[in-house]
Amino acid sequence: MIKYRLFLQQCIRSKEVWISLLLITLLGILSIIIGSKHLSRQQEAITEVKMYQEQHFDRQVSLHNEDLGLLLYYLKFAHINTLNPLAGISIGQGDINPTVKRITIKTFEAQKFDTDLVNPMNLQSGNLDLSFVIIYLFPLLVIVLTFNVISEETETGTWRLMSIQTKSKLGFIVSKLLIRLGLLFVALIFLFCLAKFILNIPINSGFLSILGLSMLYIIFWFTLTFFVIVFKKSSGFNALLLLSIWLVLIVLLPAGINAYISSKYPVPEALSTAIAQRDGYHTKWDTDKLATIEKFYQHYPQFKKYGYPTDGFNWLWYYAMQQMGDDDSKTQQNALSEKIELRERTSKQIASVIPNMYIQLAFNLSAGTSMSQHIEYLNETEAFHERLRLFFYPKIFEEQHADTIDWNQFTPEYYNTKANLKPVQDMLPLLLASVFMMLISIPMVRRL
Amino acid sequence: MKWANVRLFASNFWHNATTPKTFYLLYSIFILLTAFAAVSGIQNHITQNDIRQDHQIKARQSWEANPDKHPHRMAHFGTFAFRVNPSLGIFDYGLESFTGSTVFLEAHRQNSVNFSEATFSTGTLRFGELSLALLLQLVLPLILFFIGFSSIAADKQNGTLKIVLSQGGNWKEILFGKSIGLFGISTLFFIPAILVVVITLLVLENQMTNSLQWFRVSLIGLGYLAFLFVISTFTIVVSASSSSPKDALLRLLGIWLLLVVLLPKSAQAMGNYWFPTPTKLAFQSAIEKEEIQKGDSHNPNDPHYNKLRDSVLAVHNVSKVTDLPFNYSGFVMREGEKITSTLYKKHHANLVSTYTNQNNITRFSSFINPFTAIKQLSMTIAGTDFSSYIDFQNQADDYRYQLSQTMNELQMEYISPKKESGSEGKTHVVDHEHWEEFSDFHHKPIEFGASFKEAIPAIISILLWTIIAFALLLFTSKRAKAI
Numbered sequence: 006m007i008k009y010r011l012f013l014q015q016c017i018r019s020k021e022v023w024i025s026l027l028l029i030t031l032l033g034i035l036s037i038i039i040g041s042k043h044l045s046r047q048q049e050a051i052t053e054v055k056m057y058q059e060q061h062f063d064r065q066v067s068l069h070n071e072d073l074g075l076l077l078y079y080l081k082f083a084h085i086n087t088l089n090p091l092a093g094i095s096i097g098q099g100d101i102n103p104t105v106k107r108i109t110i111k112t113f114e115a116q117k118f119d120t121d122l123v124n125p126m127n128l129q130s131g132n133l134d135l136s137f138v139i140i141y142l143f144p145l146l147v148i149v150l151t152f153n154v155i156s157e158e159t160e161t162g163t164w165r166l167m168s169i170q171t172k173s174k175l176g177f178i179v180s181k182l183l184i185r186l187g188l189l190f191v192a193l194i195f196l197f198c199l200a201k202f203i204l205n206i207p208i209n210s211g212f213l214s215i216l217g218l219s220m221l222y223i224i225f226w227f228t229l230t231f232f233v234i235v236f237k238k239s240s241g242f243n244a245l246l247l248l249s250i251w252l253v254l255i256v257l258l259p260a261g262i263n264a265y266i267s268s269k270y271p272v273p274e275a276l277s278t279a280i281a282q283r284d285g286y287h288t289k290w291d292t293d294k295l296a297t298i299e300k301f302y303q304h305y306p307q308f309k310k311y312g313y314p315t316d317g318f319n320w321l322w323y324y325a326m327q328q329m330g331d332d333d334s335k336t337q338q339n340a341l342s343e344k345i346e347l348r349e350r351t352s353k354q355i356a357s358v359i360p361n362m363y364i365q366l367a368f369n370l371s372a373g374t375s376m377s378q379h380i381e382y383l384n385e386t387e388a389f390h391e392r393l394r395l396f397f398y399p400k401i402f403e404e405q406h407a408d409t410i411d412w413n414q415f416t417p418e419y420y421n422t423k424a425n426l427k428p429v430q431d432m433l434p435l436l437l438a439s440v441f442m443m444l445i446s447i448p449m450v451r452r453l
Numbered sequence: 454m455k456w457a458n459v460r461l462f463a464s465n466f467w468h469n470a471t472t473p474k475t476f477y478l479l480y481s482i483f484i485l486l487t488a489f490a491a492v493s494g495i496q497n498h499i500t501q502n503d504i505r506q507d508h509q510i511k512a513r514q515s516w517e518a519n520p521d522k523h524p525h526r527m528a529h530f531g532t533f534a535f536r537v538n539p540s541l542g543i544f545d546y547g548l549e550s551f552t553g554s555t556v557f558l559e560a561h562r563q564n565s566v567n568f569s570e571a572t573f574s575t576g577t578l579r580f581g582e583l584s585l586a587l588l589l590q591l592v593l594p595l596i597l598f599f600i601g602f603s604s605i606a607a608d609k610q611n612g613t614l615k616i617v618l619s620q621g622g623n624w625k626e627i628l629f630g631k632s633i634g635l636f637g638i639s640t641l642f643f644i645p646a647i648l649v650v651v652i653t654l655l656v657l658e659n660q661m662t663n664s665l666q667w668f669r670v671s672l673i674g675l676g677y678l679a680f681l682f683v684i685s686t687f688t689i690v691v692s693a694s695s696s697s698p699k700d701a702l703l704r705l706l707g708i709w710l711l712l713v714v715l716l717p718k719s720a721q722a723m724g725n726y727w728f729p730t731p732t733k734l735a736f737q738s739a740i741e742k743e744e745i746q747k748g749d750s751h752n753p754n755d756p757h758y759n760k761l762r763d764s765v766l767a768v769h770n771v772s773k774v775t776d777l778p779f780n781y782s783g784f785v786m787r788e789g790e791k792i793t794s795t796l797y798k799k800h801h802a803n804l805v806s807t808y809t810n811q812n813n814i815t816r817f818s819s820f821i822n823p824f825t826a827i828k829q830l831s832m833t834i835a836g837t838d839f840s841s842y843i844d845f846q847n848q849a850d851d852y853r854y855q856l857s858q859t860m861n862e863l864q865m866e867y868i869s870p871k872k873e874s875g876s877e878g879k880t881h882v883v884d885h886e887h888w889e890e891f892s893d894f895h896h897k898p899i900e901f902g903a904s905f906k907e908a909i910p911a912i913i914s915i916l917l918w919t920i921i922a923f924a925l926l927l928f929t930s931k932r933a934k935a936i
Binding site: 050051057097101118119120122127128130133240248252256262265266269271280283284287288349353356362375376 | 482486493496497500501504508511519520526529530531547548550552553554555564566567568571576578580581583584587589591599639702703706710714715717718719722724731732733735769806808812839875883
């Protein structure tokens, strides 16, 4: 025990250690505040929509009581992606993807990808959230704390003295590193406790999995620096090499991969879908009404009883046309979904061998801010849209009046993101990477 | 200060720095990265623009394929505006991946610009994208730090500095000489990158590349040269004022981390904090509220439109709208479009000014951060910045307005006044020749003057930084110690 206490004293005697620990804690606190600001803005949007929807319905219903078809042309129904407080730790794609969608029962495809108001500069600069502090800055701290653990002893001439006095040189180095690891874990756990209280995060599997992944990630960086420093090169060389590794892993590789993915897998399908859904609906104004209605009944045979009104304008024909916007662009939509999936799969595959990219995606997944979860939310919104259609279509076709419907049942609907966490499996790659680094260090350790 | 001595120090520095094998390793890695960034940048630029042009044509074809129909149907048929990536987008991606590429233009409605690269990406996009600009802004300074950090500190540590000084060299010559030497090395890295851009522009030469394009390239080139000079002198100055090379390196890396990662991120976060963006709903409902006050063309009993109708009837001395010499419904829609567009423009301008306020924190932080200065200058002049995106939005919205007003006027002129409302059917229609007459949307790249104006703070700050660099050299030459 005395050994560890002395090591600890030796470590925290240095001014740099204090400054860097203090700095990372401050930045961590700042990042948590930024996260909580993000959450409160999202919350604000959700509260707003709840209040607005009621007024909006009241006004529209009173304006168009006799014309349900016209009313549904205007009415927007909110579908809300419930906030996960963990999004405050890992904002991920949460700043670009809307958490509230307000949709009409018209063509869904025309509304699916509508964006929120976002400042592209904010998106580009990225969020200084806790995940950023963990992924970018903690490794730097690991480097600062460890790069001279061995070389310092050689450079000050204490290495030889130490090597004849200690039973195990490896044990000596490892205990020095463990002290530093302990210090970082204290800082990390402190930040997580703070995040837990400020962001009101319940202690659940998502929270613990983010914490576990972060700890493993830090351990991975320790094993990496261990591998570098056992070569007993000079402090300057170690610092330079470790920082170059940091630069390559955290800046260059991900940036290169992103450039590769965007130029390798462009998404023309998105634009084609947009045009196809527009044409799918709008051209029906000029084509044979009977054909449109026929096609509509192929999709919804249960409505056949409403017949084939082809004289002038009528709502059945109108909503059949709107339906065609979705139905006639199915091929393009499928191609788009496939492309999105392909991009995500590729990105995930590549990320699985780069710890920082891997952990970013894992964080986002736990926090419900990943791309795949947003697509699930959009699909769920589509299902919500379909339920609305099925509810309103017969009422519109029967030309019911709006006051026969209980509008109070249409409060905003909530969707809960599914995280589908497999904590053990998720941690495996990082664990393997750390073990791998340890294994390749063994031959060098023997020669210490 | 003798120039011969300065030259001597410069060439000595150059020689020392370029002899070791590690330099060639570093250089080859950088060139490979440059090649990779150039290829993916060019490829991305070409495919994206091909895709967008292709779809612009497709959208146009289906617009023109419309048969004779009611013009209001055409106003809703609408069209798409696809944003064109500027030629210099191959060099600096700027905001490209975070701005939408497609907007649907129709009557009454201002739709959002959708389908940015970021919406189809996983969270890893936030690690950045490897572009030529990123290499020059982020990586090259680090390389210069690595090459130059020990230049004076090492001489100081091993005592050579004292010998040099006692043999007739002076601090000013050493500092200027070594800075120029390091700057010279930086151009070795810089020239291939800018050459790639120049050659690509020459090859891609099309109607979009005009003579002002070369102004842009020269301005970017000069900007980067000034930036690299500033970085070179900083490296040398830090090396001169540190007692050991390790010290110098740690300081330089600290500066890099602060100026490249932490400061820009916090500046933008501060902007975002001080000038919060309204939610989409708040934005839309504010417009809606004012619309209702000003007159709602959808409401048959709206007082504003009733008054309008009465005055129109009085002017033409008729009692029914069907007796007017033009189609009244088209007239009302033209009026409604005018009101809603003005309202939307006003609110949108407010929104843009909120964004501008947010971004101004970053823009003006270039006066304390040369890295931000070059980043801003580079993307603004390349035409991939915020202002060029807003320029696109404005072009698209102007076109949208033209489109719906042209259709409303066609309706007033060619649709019988007897047709009070509705746009269905084949009887009240306009010849399809009119659809072709209305020309397609063409995204014009932002004008050089506008980009230049936007870049002025960045340009001034780069100039200031250059002056500061000289001042620092002079200041350090008076204060520096040989031990």
